[in-house]
C-alpha cells in the first residue's frame with residue numbers, strides 16, 4: 001500500500017485511490033448491479049479525470065469500501081458515484097462512514113461545493129421507494145432494458161423502421177424523416193444553453209442526466225459532456241422539443257463479458273422517441289461500436305415507457321430483459 005493515508009474514522013483508514021488499487025476494487029465489486037457495473041471500465045479514466053475524487057476505505061489494510069465524487073455545476077455540486085462496500089462488511093454502516101469522510105474531504109478540497117447529488121436505481125414492483133432519508137427527490141425517469149446480440153441489430157433496425165412507417169402512416173418506400181444529428185459544437189452549445197431547454201424537453205430536476213450523471217445545462221458542464229464523446233439526436237436543429245444521445249458502448253462483466261449501450265432521452269413525444277431509438281441503433285451499428293452480447297438501457301420520460309416497449313416488441317433477436325424500473329435523481333445539502 002503506497003500512497004498516503006488521508007484520514008481515519010470508525011476503525012477505517014481512508015486513501016486516495018490509485019491505478020494500482022484496481023484489482024482490490026474489482027475484488028469488492030463482484031456481482032454489483034447484476035453484472036452492469038461501469039467501474040471496471042471507468043476506473044482508469046477516473047484516476048485522471050479533472051475534479052474527480054476517489055476514496056478507498058481500508059480495515060487493517062484490507063479494502064472494504066469505495067466512494068467517488070465528481071465536482072460539477074461550476075464547482076457548486078458534487079455528483080457522488082461508485083459507492084460500494086465489500087460483501088462481508090455490508091449492513092454495518094460502512095457506507096455511511098465512508099460517505100461522511102468523503103463529503104468532508106471533498107469540502108476541504110472544494111469549499112465552493114454546497115450540494116451533493118446522486119442517481120439511484122429504483123424498482124417500484126419491490127414496494128414503496130426506499131429514497132435515502134436525507135435526500136430530496138428532484139426527478140425520476142423510466143428505464144427500458146433489452147438484451148441482444150450485435151449481429152441481430154440490423155434486423156432489429158429494419159423491424160423498427162417498418163413499425164415507424166405504420167405508426168406515422170407514411171407510404172411504403174417513403175422514408176420517415178430521420179432525427180437531426182447534432183455534431184456541430186456551436187449548434188450543441190446553443191441548444192444546451194438555451195434557458196428554455198429544461199422546460200421544453202422536460203429535463204428531470206432541470207438536469208441532463210448522462211449515463212446516470214446529472215449535470216445542469218450550464219457553460220461549465222459543457223466540457224464534461226464533450227469529454228463523454230456522446231452522439232446527439234434532436235427532432236430539429238434549433239430549439240428542439242426532443243433531445244437524446246447515446247454514450248459509446250462499454251464493456252461490463254455481465255455473463256462473463258458484454259457491452260452496455262445507454263441511451264438517454266429528454267422530451268415527451270412518443271414518435272420522436274421511436275425515431276431517436278431507431279436512429280441511435282443505426283448509428284451505433286454503422287460505426288461498428290457493438291459486438292457480442294449487448295445490454296441496452298433507455299432512460300426516458302415515464303409517459304413514454306409503455307409506447308416504446310410496445311414499439312420494440314415482436315423481434316426475437318432483441319428482447320426485453322427487465323420489468324419496468326426507474327432512475328431516481330436525488331439531492332441533499334452538504
Ligand SMILES: CC(C)(COP(=O)(O)OP(=O)(O)OC[C@H]1O[C@@H](n2cnc3c(N)ncnc32)[C@H](O)[C@@H]1OP(=O)(O)O)[C@@H](O)C(=O)NCCC(=O)NCCS
Nearest residue numbers: 032083084085086089090091092093094095096097120132
Ligand atoms: C449499498 C451499499 C453500498 C450499502 O452499504 P452498507 O455499508 O451495507 O450500508 P449500511 O446499510 O450498513 O449503511 C447505512 C448507511 O449507508 C447509507 N446508504 C446505504 N445505501 C446507500 C446508497 N445506495 N446510497 C447512499 N447511501 C447509502 C445509509 O443512508 C446509511 O447512512 P447513515 O449511516 O448516514 O445513516 C452496499 O450494499 C453495496 O456495496 N451494494 C452494492 C453496490 C451498490 O448497490 N451501491 C449503491 C449505488 S446507489
